[in-house]
Amino acid sequence: MATYRKPVSIINEAGWCGGCGHGVVQRLITECLEELGLQDKAVCVVDIACSYWSLDALDYDAIAGPHGRCAAVATGIKKVRPDSTVYVHAGDGSSYVIGLSETCYTAIRDIPITMIVVNNGIFGMTGGQMNLATTLIGDKTVSSKEGRDADTMGHPVDMLNIIKNLDVEFAARGALYDAKHIDETKRYIKRGFENQMNKKGFSIIEVLSPCPTNWKMTPIQAMEKIKNENEKMFPVGIYTDRGGETV
């Protein structure tokens, strides 16, 4: 029987809602860092949104980037401290909407950081507004009450399909709706940190993640929605891997 040890990097409780995926992502990040022995070098960059909870929860030096600017903040840190392990834990509003430019240009510069983007299709911290990049057509939010309509609000966009063309080290998407996919996601995140450890380039790992509170669903319904709907628009897998493992 396998035994599970709580990562020692987690020293405080975070305030995420029940059923939220951010806590799973934080756990995977800390497990990966500890398994690779990188916990003593870690610098955590969170966004001014739901990932912010991680700032106080972890025993790492940490900084809260201006909303959307995490990749640029991480760039500044990594350039000054090339031997530290700098990672971003941010949402899809931050990384793909207001911070689209920061994310893409950090990828274009191939800055050797590990960027973890939580794709939950919504603006969680501000109360569940539509996410221009990730809310599915027809999904109802407090700012798209009749459901997202492509004619007026445009289509969601698979950012990894764009980023994979920017000559980055690694881009992959995982999901959290079952143990198999959580394991796969962990493998991607670990790969992102290994790349940094081995002085390689920019790694981005997107995670399809539930937001039961703002989706107004039970945690199980939210997991089902990801499996049945979100994953169709945002397929999981490795999008690019300079190391050669592209699927």
Add this chain to the structure above:
Amino acid sequence: MNTDYVLMKGNEAIAEGALRAGCRFYAGYPITPQSEILEYMSLNMGKRGGTFIQGENEISSMSMIWGAAAAGARCMSSSSGPGYDLKQEGISYLSSYNLPAVIVYAMRYGLGDGEITAGQDSYWEAVRGGGHGDSRQIVLAPASVNECASLTYEAFDIAEKYRNVVIILSDGAVSQMIEKCNLPEPKEHDIDEFDWVISGKPLGTKKNKVTNLDRTIGYEASDKYVLDKYKTMFENEQRWEEFETDDAELVLVAYGISSRVCKTAVRQARKNGIKLGLLRPVTVWPFPRKAFEKMPESVKGYVTVEMSLSTQMGEDVLLAVKHSKPLYSYLTTYHIPTADGIVDYCNSVIAGDVEPREVI
């Protein structure tokens, strides 16, 4: 004699002054009239072992500065007009955790796109600005290429002393003109000098959480820290230069490019028996109120000379003298003032042909 003098542009002197102060991180975006700072950094930063990044915009450049400053580097960015507007988010964030950085504002004239030529009409933005919240910055205003280098060099020490942003407030004329410059001694900065940096530290040791200060030490302690800091900066950092003020009846108040012309105007006026003097703020925040407290009894009024459409610095003069003396403003918009123009204006003031200003 210091033989290390060179002929340089103001912008280049700012950049070289920063490099010699140990600035090893620069991120910025091109905009006239400050682009030579970015260009100089692009060529020379790598040679000093630092990082130059031409940012995709001003906002991301400032965010890179936020990260680099938190990691302990001496860092700088520079901009003008609409570009500087975009920097204000970043300045407020730097203020929120008391991170030191030096930001250069080479003023261009006008609203919106405005002109690419010199102006001093962004005084309010530089002095009152700094983004949202109670954000205050020390603002140094060089009036020569030499000061571009020396004040920028010193700005990094001041920024670290107070853990605060320092603004170098230049203008299109000071930034673009070429003159003799004595360069300061190069020095290096240790990125581990301060205990507030983020660097990646072993588990179980004290970690730094760079975010709003109130979240780390509590609202009460943070409010007190910030207010005490601003008061100390205001008390300790007022700097100015006086020229022929001992017996002056009318005192010109000007900084940057305008102050240089004012010196000529003072000399010219005095040849004709008009007792003109000049008070040149070197810091425009904190505004040198102490200088006004020491002005002689002979002073009957003040004349600000500003390249703006409305009286901007004049408001600070009225506050400094507590409205006890009349204020006049000679405003030249996008034209660099001339000594003749200043003297003529002062003659009109003395003749009673000009109304004192309150606002605008």
